[in-house]
Amino acid sequence: MSSFTHPTVLIIGGTAGTGKSTIGESLINLLRLKYPNSQFMEGDRLHPQANIDKMSQGIPLKDEDRWGWLESISKESTKSASQNDGLCIITCSSLKLKYRQFIAAKSPETSFFFIMIYASPKEILMRLTRREGHFMKANMLDSQFQDLELPLSNAIEPNSRIITVDGRLENHVLLETFDLSFELLRGRSLRVQILEIFQLYKGDRNPCSRDENFNNGLPLELIINELSWVHIATLKNELHNLVSEGFLEEISEGSAFRLQ
Known part of the structure; x- marks a missing residue:
């Protein structure tokens, strides 16, 4: 039975502009001390072109636009974890509870953990207005926050945590992310x-x-x-x-x- 595998995926979620990529890259560099081959993935790169075209035009995505993308998030991160020391870190907004549940349900053999990064609309707007080269437009901010459902109940989402970034130094946010990641990894069976x-x-x-x-x-x-x-x-x-x-x-x- 040496073929036993149970991949683990850490998803860095939250609205656009929260620094998910920066946090994910820092976290994977730390975790590679134990999981040398583990990979970091940008979930936005798995969007189909139709979604990218919509967002580039300032058109918010609807649920029906997201299901295929969320399935790719689940399957591709699981594949990466299975092939690379059992661990993958991927960014994915994962705004709604049903999105997070859908990701987990599509790969039931995988342990999914969500670390949701939260910043206030004011903070996000400030970040997005000075950010270039990203298809998320500042005028789509309202749509993102309307969809956002933070995991406020450990009873409902025991594998999810929230980190708030407003008014905090980046290093402090990273340290909290590291602590929560180790807490979640140690909580597995x-x-x-x-x-x-x-x-x-x-x-x-x-x-x-x-x-x-x-x-x-x-x-x-x-x-x-x-x-x-x-x-x-x-x-x-x-x-x-x-x-x-x-x-x-x-x-x-x-x-x-x-x-x-």
């Missing part, structure tokens, strides 16, 4: 995080790949260190569950494990 470690350390990144005593497995100590925020007894219990279900094989009398 424990078995997904365990199996992810085996994927990340496979091949030439496996510190035990040349150690015949471990037979290409990972030592328990390394797994504990990688998941240091998890109670050791809970972690060991989940490792043994994965062994009993055939995902892992216990070797060296429980001092190491490897994928089946």
Whole structure:
């Protein structure tokens, strides 16, 4: 069962002008310390030409214009995550709750997390009026805010968070984004995080790949260190569950494990 994959996608959302691209690029550079091959994608580049033409003419998009684009966001980010260490970061306005739900539903095998960047209409208008080369026009601002539904309930959207940028330094916004991203990644199921470690350390990144005593497995100590925020007894219990279900094989009398 070593083919087990459960891709993770972090979506940076919000209206135009909130700095989604800047935040996404900074975040991927940090996360590449753990996920070296992970990719950052500009969701706007997945818009069909018809949508780009509309926005370039100052015509707001309607729901029917967005469904195909949102499906591409879901499928392409999942594909990228599956091929690159299990993680992808992509920008996508994701303005409405039903848009975020649609993205997740189109790729149910993927863990989607949304970090919504919020700036007031006044702040956005100031940013857009001095911004060149983007098809979003300042006169479309009202439409964006009419559509905006921030994730205000953790009960309804447990995988979504909000960051406000008004009156804050860029570095402070980035630091909060980093913190929230790690919080969301650590909130995934424990078995997904365990199996992810085996994927990340496979091949030439496996510190035990040349150690015949471990037979290409990972030592328990390394797994504990990688998941240091998890109670050791809970972690060991989940490792043994994965062994009993055939995902892992216990070797060296429980001092190491490897994928089946």
